Amino acid sequence: MSIIISSPLCQLNGGCLGCCGHSFPSVKKVQQAVEQNTQEFLTAAPQTKKEFLQFRDRRRPMDLRHGVCRNAVSLHGCVLCPLHPARHDGDDLRQGHCDVNYFCATAKKFARWTKERQDAFMRFITDKKLDVFTYSLLMDKGKLLREFEKNNL
Numbered sequence: 001m002s003i004i005i006s007s008p009l010c011q012l013n014g015g016c017l018g019c020c021g022h023s024f025p026s027v028k029k030v031q032q033a034v035e036q037n038t039q040e041f042l043t044a045a046p047q048t049k050k051e052f053l054q055f056r057d058r059r060r061p062m063d064l065r066h067g068v069c070r071n072a073v074s075l076h077g078c079v080l081c082p083l084h085p086a087r088h089d090g091d092d093l094r095q096g097h098c099d100v101n102y103f104c105a106t107a108k109k110f111a112r113w114t115k116e117r118q119d120a121f122m123r124f125i126t127d128k129k130l131d132v133f134t135y136s137l138l139m140d141k142g143k144l145l146r147e148f149e150k151n152n153l
């Protein structure tokens with residue numbers, strides 16, 4: 001079995017934070033949490049690796065905000081993790097804070113599909129024109145996968 005190290009589904013549709021928390025109460029509450037996180041991030045304005053780690057460690061990993069990790073922010077219309085290795089020359093500042101090897105069931109199944117089926121699923125998602133928060137919650141619950149599979153056996 002191949003090991004997933006990234007999935008295009010995590011960046012699709014403005015990004016996904018479906019696995020950046022637990023028991024999300026509602027789309028509205030998740031959006032509020034990310035907005036507050038973003039305000040804190042912009043105020044802290046970390047530049048160095050040490051400052052990013054200080055931002056990360058301002059709260060414990062399981063001290064979530066409306067079920068959302070306090071590091072999930074929204075910048076330029078996309079939700080993202082400012083600790084991701086892509087932003088730190090390959091250094092993964094998420095290490096020790098969350099499970100960096102975790103991928104949802106949808107991403108794992110997607111990785112085993114043909115390119116044609118993957119493209120069809122991504123088209124199916126983008127055609128829905130979901131906001132990033134609705135997309136994230138639907139991904140978390142596996143609902144998009146179930147709906148797609150119902151119509152594309």
Ligand code: SF4
Binds near residue numbers: 019140
């Ligand atoms: S819930 Fe799935 S698609 Fe969304 S970020 Fe996590 S692994 Fe990626």
Ligand code: SF4
Binds near residue numbers: 019071072097
């Ligand atoms: S540290 Fe980043 S990747 Fe990990 S749960 Fe929080 S926002 Fe998501």
